[in-house]
Amino acid sequence: xxxxxxxxxxxxxxxxxxxxxxxxxxxxxxxxxxxxxxxxxxxxxxxxxxxxxxxxxxxxxxxxxxxxxxxxxxxxxxxxxxxxxxxxxxxxxxxxxxxxxxxxxxxxxxxxxx
Amino acid sequence: xxxxxxxxxxxxxxxxxxxxxxxxxxxxxxxxxxxxxxxxxxxxxxxxxxxxxxxxxxxxxxxxxxxxxxxxxxxxxxxxxxxxxxxxxxxxxxxxxxxxxxxxxxxxxxxxxxxxxxxxxxxxxxxxxxxxxxxxxxxx
Numbered sequence: 001x002x003x004x005x006x007x008x009x010x011x012x013x014x015x016x017x018x019x020x021x022x023x024x025x026x027x028x029x030x031x032x033x034x035x036x037x038x039x040x041x042x043x044x045x046x047x048x049x050x051x052x053x054x055x056x057x058x059x060x061x062x063x064x065x066x067x068x069x070x071x072x073x074x075x076x077x078x079x080x081x082x083x084x085x086x087x088x089x090x091x092x093x094x095x096x097x098x099x100x101x102x103x104x105x106x107x108x109x110x111x112x113x114x
Numbered sequence: 115x116x117x118x119x120x121x122x123x124x125x126x127x128x129x130x131x132x133x134x135x136x137x138x139x140x141x142x143x144x145x146x147x148x149x150x151x152x153x154x155x156x157x158x159x160x161x162x163x164x165x166x167x168x169x170x171x172x173x174x175x176x177x178x179x180x181x182x183x184x185x186x187x188x189x190x191x192x193x194x195x196x197x198x199x200x201x202x203x204x205x206x207x208x209x210x211x212x213x214x215x216x217x218x219x220x221x222x223x224x225x226x227x228x229x230x231x232x233x234x235x236x237x238x239x240x241x242x243x244x245x246x247x248x249x250x251x252x253x254x
Contacts, residue, residue, distance in 0.1 A: 024143075025172045026136035055143075055161075057168045058223040086161045093229045094222060 003027035004052070005034045012110050014045040020052030023060030031060065035067040044076025047109045051081055061096060068100065077101070079109035124153055124193040132171070134178045134185050134202065139171045142187055149189050150196055154252050162230040163196065163250055169223035170200040170246050177204025177244055195232075195251045203243040 004020035015038050023031055038046060048064065050056070068078045079101040082088055091097045103109040130145055132138040146167040150160045167187070174185045188199040228234050233249035 022140070024136075024168055025139055025175065055164070057165055057172065058226055059172060061222060086158065089158075090165070090226070094225065 003030055005030055007034055007038065010047065010106075010110055012113065014047055014110055014113050015043045016047045016049060016106060016110075018049040018052070022055040023053060023063075024055065024057045025059045028059040028063050032063045032066070035063065036070075039067065039070050039074075044071040044074040045113045046071060046076070046078045047081060047106060047113065048078060049081040049106055049109075050087060051083065053082075053084065053087060056087055056090065061090070061094065064100070065096070077113055079103060079112055081106050081109050122193055124191055126152075126191045128189040128191075130187040130189070131184050132187070134171075134175045134181070134183045134204075136172075136175060136180075138185075139168050139175070142171050142185075143168050145187075146189065146198065149191060150250075153191055153193070153196060155196075155250075156253075159250065159252070159254070163198075166227045166230050166248055166250070167198060167200070169227050170198075170248065173223055173246070174200060174202035174204060174244065177202050179204065193252070195249055198248045198250075200246045200248070201243060205240055205243065 002021040003023060006018040008016050008018070010016050017034055017038070019031060021027070035046070046067065064078065064080070071078055081103050082091070083104050088102065091100065091102060101109065101112050103112065128149055130142065132142055143164045146163050147160055150163045155163070171185055183203040186201040190197040227248060231248045232251045232254050235247040236244065238244045
């Protein structure tokens with residue numbers, strides 16, 4: 001069980017949170033900490049890249065929803081990068097496709113933030 | 115459930131007990147994947163099962179207050195389905211299952227279980243804890 005979290009600033013005044021591995025009840029606190037730290041620092045436009053995520057459960061979805069709620073309070077947004085069919089299916093059946101912008105690549109997700 | 119034929123190569127029962135702690139949920143998930151792999155499930159169906167068992171274990175951990183009370187998992191296999199029974203010793207009654215599409219965080223796990231599995235039954239006893247029975251049919 002592993003989770004990799006890599007945070008970097010993009011060229012468009014947004015931050016990219018690149019995640020890799022499995023996001024579940026054990027690993028999601030690490031993801032939450034990374035997102036919370038960015039928001040606490042005043043960064044409200046985020047791209048969360050799920051391309052290297054093999055698995056996500058409801059606790060991981062909860063972290064993403066929590067992050068989205070917080071940035072929206074400041075007029076910000078969270079866009080996701082995801083092409084994994086199984087993960088996209090989870091966003092679909094939970095209805096979360098309607099509240100997150102989900103893109104095939106980082107460039108598209110960043111462009112949509114602007 | 116139909117009775118499996120004698121000698122059915124798919125028929126079997128596996129019991130697993132894990133500590134009710136987050137770091138053990140992956141063990142349940144991988145075990146279910148290994149068991150499901152013995153049946154003619156598709157890769158997508160196995161992913162559904164992995165998510166469902168993880169959600170069930172997460173609920174069990176929360177019901178137990180995260181104090182590590184063991185979670186008992188029984189897997190019963192047949193040629194056309196996998197039946198999973200998850201028992202915890204939590205005394206906290208689970209949240210009611212939300213109706214319709216889920217968007218709030220609360221209840222999302224239960225919603226996913228219901229969406230991904232073909233049959234879900236739940237019972238709660240304040241003295242003994244919860245029992246969740248999930249069934250997934252091959253080809254569903």
